[in-house]
Amino acid sequence: MLPVSTLTTVILAVSGAGIVGIGLLEVVLRVGLLEYYPRVRNLNPETTMRATVDSSVGWTAPSGAEYEERREPGESWKRHTIDEDGFRNAYDSNGSRTALVFGDSMTYGSLVNDWETYPYQLNDRLEDWGVHNFGVVSYGISQSALLYERVSDRIEHECVILGYYLGNDAMENVDDHPLRPKFELVDGEAVVVESPTEGGFSSSKWAVRLQESLYDHLHLYRALRPRVEKVFTRRQQPAQDGQLTDVGERALSVTEAILSQFVELAGENDALMIIVEIPHRSEFVSPGKTDGEYTQRTFWSHQRWMLRKVEEEWDHVTVVPLMEPIRSAMHTRALYGTDDPHLTSDGHELIASELESHIDQLGNNWPN
Numbered sequence: 001m002l003p004v005s006t007l008t009t010v011i012l013a014v015s016g017a018g019i020v021g022i023g024l025l026e027v028v029l030r031v032g033l034l035e036y037y038p039r040v041r042n043l044n045p046e047t048t049m050r051a052t053v054d055s056s057v058g059w060t061a062p063s064g065a066e067y068e069e070r071r072e073p074g075e076s077w078k079r080h081t082i083d084e085d086g087f088r089n090a091y092d093s094n095g096s097r098t099a100l101v102f103g104d105s106m107t108y109g110s111l112v113n114d115w116e117t118y119p120y121q122l123n124d125r126l127e128d129w130g131v132h133n134f135g136v137v138s139y140g141i142s143q144s145a146l147l148y149e150r151v152s153d154r155i156e157h158e159c160v161i162l163g164y165y166l167g168n169d170a171m172e173n174v175d176d177h178p179l180r181p182k183f184e185l186v187d188g189e190a191v192v193v194e195s196p197t198e199g200g201f202s203s204s205k206w207a208v209r210l211q212e213s214l215y216d217h218l219h220l221y222r223a224l225r226p227r228v229e230k231v232f233t234r235r236q237q238p239a240q241d242g243q244l245t246d247v248g249e250r251a252l253s254v255t256e257a258i259l260s261q262f263v264e265l266a267g268e269n270d271a272l273m274i275i276v277e278i279p280h281r282s283e284f285v286s287p288g289k290t291d292g293e294y295t296q297r298t299f300w301s302h303q304r305w306m307l308r309k310v311e312e313e314w315d316h317v318t319v320v321p322l323m324e325p326i327r328s329a330m331h332t333r334a335l336y337g338t339d340d341p342h343l344t345s346d347g348h349e350l351i352a353s354e355l356e357s358h359i360d361q362l363g364n365n366w367p368n
Helices: 004-031 118-125 141-152 205-217 219-235 246-268 297-313 323-329 345-362
Strands: 040-042 052-054 058-060 066-069 078-081 097-103 129-135 159-165 182-186 189-194 272-278 317-321 340-343
Touching: 097 118, 097 141, 118 129, 118 345, 129 141, 129 159, 141 159, 141 246, 159 345, 182 246, 189 246, 246 272, 246 297, 272 297, 272 345, 297 317, 317 345, 323 345, 340 345
Parallel strands: 097 129, 097 159, 159 272, 272 317
Antiparallel strands: 040 066, 052 058, 066 078, 182 189
16 A cells, blocks of 8 residues: 555555646647537527526527527528527518427527528418427437427417427426426326426526626536536436437437327427427438447337327327438438438428328318
8 A cells, every 4th residue: 555645645646647648738728739519509699599497398409599500610600599498590580370389409590590400491381380499409209298388378370380309308308407397207297206496406596697607707617517418318218228218218208208298288288299309310310320329229219109109199189200301301411410310401491291181281271
């Protein structure tokens, strides 16, 4: 065993070397010797680009913000305009009929301009409809359901559209994000057992502020954070060796309960509900390639069965699968990002087209 003095010297030396190493990497990133590029730039200095914390749904987009984002150095900047309520709904969405659209970043429109999102395009395509985009980045179905409870009372509507992303929507209903409301099954119903203000929100304020400060001031933190998040994500696998894991089983059960309650409320509001089944990009790439995401086809299959079950149980629900339309179109169009699971403008256009066709087929079979 090393003497205490020697051990202290070794610890100090290693710590010092680590600090110097981090400092050198930060300098290298700042002077451009390694590839680093800004992903976001603020167009309105009077607003922040950070999400607005919400005591019931966890967060919304930054209220009143205007900013641009990109994923690669050669990409053009994509404009994002957020309304005062914290949603990407800053456009004319008035019509004799109204559709409310919910979902995560696939609906919000990461990677695309305001006018390229599928809710915006659908709003343009349907003359008599006003289509509102309530998609929020990183939302699970649970948060979309809670958000619908809030907005459904103040906006009369005939249709609810849910962009259900097979990639992570179910898992996000049971993860441990400190700002996400926690649900548990009680007698078969999904019940909020911990809201953001009651648990993680209050205790994690310091952690959130620390992350915001690191992101604002350290290039190294910005470069490493996405990679660390991917490693953490892989630890929670919903399926393994063709079977659902315990966390996968729980995610599916909680999601089905939340979705059923979501659907039931839409029915009580005399609204038809359309669930858009959005596949993960990995379903269309060669076997074995993961794009940095877990390719759990077993879990995706179980989610599809769940959606069909919900469709069969409720007369006012229709599921619009996108697997075949995307597969057919991918030969001639780039529907997903090159190294990113999000939809491109062409991907959003495809969804808008599928929804337009579906709504046209319904004709006048809408609630009065």
